Amino acid sequence: MKIVREDNGNVLLVLKECVPVSQIKSNDVDASFEKHVPQMKKIDNSVEVFVNHVMEEDHYIEWILVDYGSRQIIEHFSPGDVPKIVVEYQDGMKAYSYCNKHSLWISGEVF
Ligand SMILES: [Fe+2]
Structure with missing residues (x-):
């Protein structure tokens, strides 16, 4: 799986790549790591995925993506929303967040 940004600003999830594209590197922008990386907290068989980020009109988390492979x-968000989702737990799962100003971020381990 790849997440790419086109020259016109569109962000695409690539499920199968037929031509070379420019992949967005996660955690690659000079911004606060703690405010962008999705936190994954295991609660029984579920995982709460949360991003500790402002949700202002001009600066917010646009979406959280959970990748099970x-x-x-x-899940998409708007300014004023709480950037949090609860999903089922699976070994090896990853979470991505996308900030409208600071691009793509990937989670660490589930805790
Ligand atoms: Fe940001």
């Missing part, structure tokens, strides 16, 4: 879940 064979399937993905994405």
Whole structure:
């Protein structure tokens, strides 16, 4: 799976790549790591995925994507929302967040 940004600003999830594209590097922008990386907290068989980020009109988390490898879940957010979702736990799962100003971020381990 790749997440790419086109020259016109569109952000795309690439499930199968047929031509070379420019992949967005996660955690690659000079911004606060703690405020962008999704935190994954395990609660029984669920995981709370949360981003500790402002949700202002001009600066907010646009979406959180949970990648299970064979399937993905994405939740979109608007300014004023709480950037948090609760999903099922699976070994090896990853979470991505996308800030409208600071691009793509990837989670660490589930804790
Ligand atoms: Fe940001």
